Amino acid sequence: MEDLITSEELAQILRTTTRFVRRLVQERRIEHVKVGRCVRFTHRAVIEYLERNKVVPMSRAELRRTLAGV
Secondary structure (H helix, E strand, O other), X not given: OOOEEEHHHHHHHHOXXXXXXXXXHHXXXXXXXXXXXXXXXXXXXXXXXXXXXXXXXXXHHHHHHHHHOO
């Protein structure tokens, strides 16, 4: 079984506040597990969240082509 991460631990990993983590849960933007009244996260769910929200840099030419629909 995979280790579960608490909201506080996830906030430390993301270098953000626990309030932000609670908002991610409320908006269902990150996969989580309810253990009674507690919320826990798997390492896989954290990695998937980070991958979904990754911003890849683009050159100006790539950006123009994307905006032009080419």
